[in-house]
Amino acid sequence: MMRKTVILFTVLLLLFQLQPVAAEEASNDLALAEAASSAILIERDTGEILYEKNAHEQLPPASMTKMMTLILIMEAIDDQKITLDETVRVSEHAASMGGSQIFLEAGEEMSVEDLLKGVAIASGNDASVALAERIAGSEAAFVTMMNKKAKDLGLENTRFQNPTGLPAPEHFSTGYDMAIIAKDLLKHEEITKYTSLYEDYLRKGTEDEFWLVNTNKLVKFYDGVDGLKTGYTSEAKYCLAATAKKDNMRVIAVAMGAESPKKRNQAVTQMLDYAFSQYETDLLYERNQPVTKISMIKADKDQVDVVTEDTVSILLKKGQKKSGIETSIKINQDLQLPLDKGSKVGLLEVRKDGEILSETALLIDEPLKQAGIWKLFKHSLKELVKK
Known part of the structure; x- marks a missing residue:
């Protein structure tokens, strides 16, 4: 199973007030x-x-x-x-x-x-x-x-x-x-x-x-x-x-x-x-920009990069001050192997005062397959050593 952390990080990008353009x-x-x-x-x-x-x-x-x-x-x-x-x-x-x-x-x-x-x-x-x-x-x-x-x-x-x-x-x-x-x-x-x-x-x-x-x-x-x-x-x-x-x-x-x-x-x-x-x-994130990694115990790779499906930006009126924007990354908890390259694995949310300004799909940039027996054995051994 994948680690159960859903929100991996929240970053305070800016400080004051920003109102989304209506x-x-x-x-x-x-x-x-x-x-x-x-x-x-x-x-x-x-x-x-x-x-x-x-x-x-x-x-x-x-x-x-x-x-x-x-x-x-x-x-x-x-x-x-x-x-x-x-x-x-x-x-x-x-x-x-x-x-x-x-x-x-x-x-x-x-x-x-x-x-x-x-x-x-x-x-x-x-x-x-x-x-x-x-x-x-x-x-x-x-x-x-x-x-x-x-x-x-x-x-x-x-x-x-x-x-x-x-x-x-x-x-x-x-x-x-x-x-x-x-x-x-x-x-x-x-x-x-x-x-x-x-x-x-x-x-x-x-x-x-x-x-x-x-x-x-x-x-x-x-x-x-x-x-x-x-x-x-x-x-x-x-x-x-x-x-x-x-x-x-x-x-x-x-x-x-x-x-x-x-x-x-x-x-x-x-x-x-x-x-x-x-x-x-x-501009907050470029398209295909790595933002975090995921690991799955039974996968053939220890970790793969998670990237943005699209560019992520905030819109401002000319001269408007940038302000208190938070981004959070949410990874799906119910992912199942195998996963193709480009599979959606979560969302990147941009928020202002608790209100969602945008949601952008997060994708894996490599395929994840079921690990072989030897890979699973080595992983199990590693977990035993940790204990």
Whole structure:
């Protein structure tokens, strides 16, 4: 059995007063994103809402849908179900997609990385379906995965019918849900390697060379923007989920239902300007930072590091003093072997005056398996010596 200490340590980080930023406070008397029918602005690490407008209204998300597609692609890469350099054979169904596309041919083979670029930069519907079929076996099976992931994220106003965002009955989301999806996608920091590119090429050096141009023009014209996803259909109008990082603070701004790309970009720019002029963050822990160790008597290793699943920060108004924040680490008491690398083993809580500001999952950074007989014998002998 694991040692029964639940709270391993509590650290007093700062001294005076800090009030968590409230959405109601942040949204008062602001006239942001007037050109959008729905909008929301959040700080990425804490998830705090800095501004919102009709953020829970169900609307067609158009190609912002592809953020969920990208999450599942990045998870498949992380889990080594696919690799960036493997080739994918394009089906007739994938090649038949209309709308935004990279003009894949049925039977053509293209690397996962190039298809990923096609989705992230050019919003290719054909590339999205090709990767969906590779990961799940069919587009329909992939959509089931998308909706399960939405449920896992606690999204109550999102329903997907395809991985592209092409118009379909009962395909909807909200500004808030899109912001949460963007937040989850950004756990895979390497995605911005692709979404930040303004241009690139596919099939380079061949007669079928294809120029990719980012549909998100803010990556070129707004300092700090490195993603994430545009969207447009005649029903959805112009949409954008953008992210930008300056210093330690990363924010996500979502605008839906604007009448033109210019008005969409203007709405997002207003929200980004507001965030960076009014707020800052204080970083407490990096993603994957070791914070403690655990040991289990019957495990094949004496100890393994426990790391943060995500970055942990506190949000401050500009000029606000840092103050009495406590962090505590809680390890689950009912862990059972074996445990895979990345298994959730506890929570890191950030509190102010007894109120939880944030909870971040804690993971083990190595697998733990059942110890062999010799390992168990040596451990038992060691315990006897201690007595």
